[in-house]
Amino acid sequence: MAGGxxxxxxxxxxxxxxxxxxPEHAGTIAxxxxxxxxxxQFLYEHIKRPADELAPGKNGGGxxxxxxxxxxxxxxxxxxxxxxxxxxxxxxxxVVPGGDEAIxxxxxxxxxxxx
Numbered sequence: 001m002a003g004g005x006x007x008x009x010x011x012x013x014x015x016x017x018x019x020x021x022x023p024e025h026a027g028t029i030a031x032x033x034x035x036x037x038x039x040x041q042f043l044y045e046h047i048k049r050p051a052d053e054l055a056p057g058k059n060g061g062g063x064x065x066x067x068x069x070x071x072x073x074x075x076x077x078x079x080x081x082x083x084x085x086x087x088x089x090x091x092x093x094x095v096v097p098g099g100d101e102a103i104x105x106x107x108x109x110x111x112x113x114x115x
């Protein structure tokens with residue numbers, strides 16, 4: 001969902017994600033010896049929440065039920081009492097916008113606006 005408000009208990013899991021890195025940030029990460037695969041693996045391993053924090057409230061409401069957390073669909077997602085954000089490192093698409101073509105298009109648009 002783009003925009004809007006979400007409850008922290010409505011932890012969106014098992015969805016593909018696009019991470020957009022600026023060329024400067026991507027350059028820093030690359031200079032440190034990380035590949036896109038390394039970044040995906042790091043995010044997969046480290047972005048998680050304790051399952052207890054994601055349980056519905058006493059009176060119901062949003063959250064991940066115990067039955068869902070035990071379901072085969074969640075195998076590998078629930079680890080050591082924590083729920084991973086992503087189903088696998090491959091569900092994270094990393095994009096670095098920009099480059100010469102983007103600069104060229106921006107220059108063309110700017111020149112059209114000045115006419």
